[in-house]
Amino acid sequence: MIANVEYRLPTNVKPTHYELVVRTDLDKLVFDGFVKVCLDVDENTDTIILNSSGLQLRTASVTCITSNDSSVTEIEHTVYDKEKRVAFKFPKEFHTGSKLQLRVGFSGVLLDNLVGYYRSSWELEGKTKYYALTQFAPIDARRGFPCWDEPQLKATFAITLVSKSSTTNLSNMPVLDEKTFSIQDYSEIGEAFQDLDSQWKVTRFETTPPMSSYIVAYANGEFSHLETSAKMPLSGRTIPLRMYATPDLIHQAQFALELKSKVLPLCEKIFDVEYPLPKLDTLVVSDFGGAMENWGLITGRIRSFLLDPNSVDMWAKKIVIKIHSHEISHMWFGNITTMKWWDYLYLNEGFATLMGEVIVPDEIYPELKANTEFINRHLVPAMVLDAKLSSHPIEVSCPDPDLILQIFDVLSFSKAASVLRMLATYVGKEQFLRGVSIYLKNHLYGSTTTRDLWDGISEVTGLDITTLMDSWITKTGFPVLIVKEVEGGIHVRQERLLETGLAEDQDNETIWNVPLSILTVQDDGTPSIDNSLVLDERERIYPLDTSRSYKLNAGTNGVYRVLYTEERVKKIASELSKPNSAFSVEDCLGLIADALALSKASLMKLSDALTLIGAMRGEMEFYIWSCISAGLNDITSIWWEDAEIREKLKAFRRSLFSPLVKRLGYVYSSTDSPDVTQLRTCAIEQCALAGDISVVDELKSRFRYYMDYGDDSRIPPDLQKATFIAAVTYGGHAEYRAVNKILDKPKTSSTRVSAIYALTSTRDVALIKEGLQFMLSGANDSDVPYFFLGFNGNGDARKPMIDFFQQNYDELYERFIHTYYFRLIIEYAFSGMTKASDLNDLVQFFDNKETTKYSMALAQSLDSIRGRIAFIERSSEDLEKWLAGRK
Structure with missing residues (x-):
């Protein structure tokens, strides 16, 4: 029936509200439940198609809310495993403008595969114990319950969890009420699960704001928690904050809890948009694929969130700071405002990387020099991958679901963050963040594309951000700027750089709009930086006093490399070696990284790059040695x-x-x-x-x-x-x-x-x-x-x-x-x-x-x-x- 149509769901109906009931049996490692979805009918249809994967589905029924008709039951349903969809056909046609409620029962197995609604485990007195949790991003909510599993199809969710009384239930929203099961209180649940007794309990949660299916979250297990709160700067509300983990690990969650109490209010202040939920929990899991920004219930593995107070190493502490800040920033950038489709994944991840791993840590822990570390941790790896012919644009078309998971890579995270950091430097960080705030306010609870973000920043800056940034977002690769000194200035030419050399022919057609950010050393030894110049053509001559020390890409904020003459490299290195150099640590990192990459591309000799490294012997700055270490490794x-x-x-x-x-x-x-x-x-x-x-x-x-x-x-x-x-x-x-x-x-x-x-x-x-x-x-x-x-x-x-x-x-x-x-x-x-x-x-x-x-x-x-x-x-x-x- 749908084998030859596109993989995206048809738009004849759209969900507006889900009532989701899930029972979890940790003894049998299974789950079952039912979902009631309110739908708006936009086109006449007798068939409702939605996403489902790996679930056993029961008979579906539909009630027309607008006409008060009695419910009708499907006459057939067809499961399409490849497309991960199910089509329910009904004996009547539903007309445009009507409102329906679809009810479907389902069941599944709690696997240990890290996706959908799955199981994890921990040890207590030599025995293995289990708990269950969700990981729905990017397209695995359909493994937990039948749904419209596309990010722009937002709806509200009223979630109810049924579980053994000794366990704890968690979800996106606070608990509305929790009671021991009785047929008198829960007749519909009793009809659905006929073997319930007083050993079971029912936990109902408050209804969410409109949200995408991939950030729906729930969990069930024997969890302990630590709690604090945060006073929010805009609303004045006090938001309860909790860290959940298994009892053997909860003592390691204090640092992350204190961090969260600092980061959440700071994000609200920076974005100038109120945090919309009544709470923010974090659940720490022993087996998890990184961390996930579920709205109101962040989840992630132990390494992402826990620190043993008796054994803290610096690297582990920085991981917790960056990852928790990253996920909290998603509460706005991604959760309130969400990309329309996975083509725009970088709108979520690039910004959360910049916000959570640079801007927020620099505010709270300036001694960690997060902006400096960004160069080694994100900019350099992104350019290494992007220098391959097999790279892809930041904004990458995902016509096939098989591509979605593949683009969760350093280009969508690190290169996107690097490009946004470059833009923030060019327009000024305050202007950039004001533009981001306008973008969020213009699209609260909505879904967006790249143009929407650029419009917000353009409104503040008065610049044509769409034109400025288009090549960086939609084209693969990045340029090397070849600098030659001419009478009265410098000649700058841009070429696409590959790890094997300069790109040729059809691989070298892109012209990037390159913010040059030229630093010139003044007579008194201080730096003067011109951020106004943009190379928007293949080559151009710029007036410059080349008798002074100078350097392009001041602060290494640009996503490009610079190839100087051998003589100029020596002069820059000489300036860098001075005790009070006008060139920053960030400038030094860029010079080292460029030298190593350009030697790999045969644009300079490897021996020259190693000589430059050898000249750093007297350096005592960690991040410079970290860059050197990575290069030598x-x-x-x-x-x-x-x-x-x-x-x-x-x-x-x-x-x-x-x-x-x-x-x-x-x-x-x-x-x-x-x-x-x-x-x-x-x-x-x-x-x-x-x-x-x-x-x-x-x-x-x-x-x-x-x-x-x-x-x-x-x-x-x-x-x-x-x-x-x-x-x-x-x-x-x-x-x-x-x-x-x-x-x-x-x-x-x-x-x-x-x-x-x-x-x-x-x-x-x-x-x-x-x-x-x-x-x-x-x-x-x-x-x-x-x-x-x-x-x-x-x-x-x-x-x-x-x-x-x-x-x-x-x-x-x-x-x-x-x-x-x-x-x-x-x-x-x-x-x-x-x-x-x-x-x-x-x-x-x-x-x-x-x-x-x-x-x-x-x-x-x-x-x-x-x-x-x-x-x-x-x-x-x-x-x-x-x-x-x-x-």
């Missing part, structure tokens, strides 16, 4: 099969980082600044990876003390990962077993991840195989990507990992294809290869596979391999000479 990974180059690169790394370890030592103090704490950790980790004997021996001795006495007091939380990895890499079976035992019962989520990375760092072939098998049969779903990433970083494990993936492809596909984890697994498993023979083998392996659901990740991984092969061919000789010439 990448280079070492690329030449992983050349033992001589690999060892010389290790020596270079030791020469850079060993002096920092000697200067900073191993003792962490509460009086240390975040910079010092993170730099110490970075230096020790780099020295351990580079085989610095003194550092490795120190870490091994600390782990040996733990093995001998069961006392981990000599392993600071910030050194946990480095210590575990050193113990296993340079140890034997005893160290491996000790870390394996830690993984079995980790104290914190950081401990868990550190243990995984350590287990994957073993050089023992038998232990590598054991670890691969454990990853498949013993690890939680959410841990599996960490295993693949860890094995990818271990040269001895890369090829065994690929063999293992190929041998177990069917099982991995079946287990993870419905989550974004499969995309990560593909990336981590294959992108490290560097030989043409490996590339050919992989192409051949996937040739007869159905790759539709991960085609983007596969194409990007293959491009990565091609880029590595080309880099090795072009730069090995240059690298060898530079390494040989080092003193």
Whole structure:
């Protein structure tokens, strides 16, 4: 009936309100329920089509509210598994303008697949206990109940949960009432679930505002909670805030709770739009795919929200700050105002990344330098992916549901956030945020497209933002600006940059509107920044006094790279090395990242990039060393099969980082600044990876003390990962077993991840195989990507990992294809290869596979391999000479 029509639902009827009743049986691990949906009929029809997937459906009936007719029952229904839809045909036609109520019963199984309404587990006194929760984004509400599962089809939801009396029920809204089941109070529920008795309870929740199906949320289990409140600056209301978790973990939720009490009011103030819900809860889950911004009930895995007050490491603390702030910002940007379709995913995720990981943390924790970290964490990775031919635009057409999950990547999150950050710098942050506020106010509870956001910012700035930003949003890639000095100024030309060089022909047609942001050093040594200039054509000459130090892309806010002459790079580097340089840390990060990327593209020599890095020896800024570390990790990974180059690169790394370890030592103090704490950790980790004997021996001795006495007091939380990895890499079976035992019962989520990375760092072939098998049969779903990433970083494990993936492809596909984890697994498993023979083998392996659901990740991984092969061919000789010439 609908096999040849588009996958989008027909528009003959639209939902306005759902009454959803769900019963959860955690003993049998099943759920059932019924939904009553109020519908507006926009076209005459006798058939109602909606989304459903994996559910057993009961007979549907319809009542015409406007005519008071008696209900009619379907004469047939057809399930379309591929389209994840069901079509109910009725014996009469419903006319345009009428209002209906559709009632459908359903049931399903609580699987452990991380999507829909699923189960997770925890341990209590040696017994496994279960709880259930939803993960409906992007298109899995249809796995929980029959619905119109498209973001623009907003409706209100009145949710009722039926569960065992000993459990807790949660949903988007506060509890309206909760009672022990009795047939007198709940006759309709009693008719639907005829085996209920006084062991069951019924929890009714208040009705939501109009919202999309993907942010509907509910959960049932034995949860404990912590509670506080926040006074809101606009409404003056006091909003109750809660953190929910299983009883064994709830003591680690205090930091996130306090954070939430700061972030929620700040977001209301910044957006100038009242938070519309009466509460905001967060549920922490042991097995979850990241975090999710369900309206009023944020959900996410342990690593996203929990901190053990007795074992706090800086990295874990920053994760909680960023992720919780990110999800809270979605309460406005995404939940109140929602993209019309998944083509505009970046409207949600790009802005939440910028807001939650830069603007909010900079307000609350300025000492963490979130804007500086953004360059390393988001801008650089986004440009690495976007430099591949297989990249995609920020705004990407999703004509097929199989593409939706694939675009949850660094382009929709990190590149989108980077482009928005560039725009905010160009128009001014205050103007930018005022424009965002207008956008929200103009589309409260509505659905939007890119143009709607640009209109809001244009209204404030008076600029044509649509024209300015179109190429950045709708086109793939980004430019490199080639700067040459001419009489009286500079000649600037833009070309699309690929990781293998400049794009040619049809791949180089885009002209970006590039904010140049030119910094010039004045006579007194202070910077002067001109943010007014935009390169909106292929090339142009700009007047500039080139006798002064200057730099384009001041603050590294632009999503582009800059190629200077070799002489100008030396002058910029000289200026950067001055104690009170006019160039910022952000400028330095951009220069290093550009040099490494341009050397990979053969636009400058790798040896020049390494010389620039070597010149940073006296630097004490953590984020500069973090950028250098990432660059050296990448280079070492690329030449992983050349033992001589690999060892010389290790020596270079030791020469850079060993002096920092000697200067900073191993003792962490509460009086240390975040910079010092993170730099110490970075230096020790780099020295351990580079085989610095003194550092490795120190870490091994600390782990040996733990093995001998069961006392981990000599392993600071910030050194946990480095210590575990050193113990296993340079140890034997005893160290491996000790870390394996830690993984079995980790104290914190950081401990868990550190243990995984350590287990994957073993050089023992038998232990590598054991670890691969454990990853498949013993690890939680959410841990599996960490295993693949860890094995990818271990040269001895890369090829065994690929063999293992190929041998177990069917099982991995079946287990993870419905989550974004499969995309990560593909990336981590294959992108490290560097030989043409490996590339050919992989192409051949996937040739007869159905790759539709991960085609983007596969194409990007293959491009990565091609880029590595080309880099090795072009730069090995240059690298060898530079390494040989080092003193």
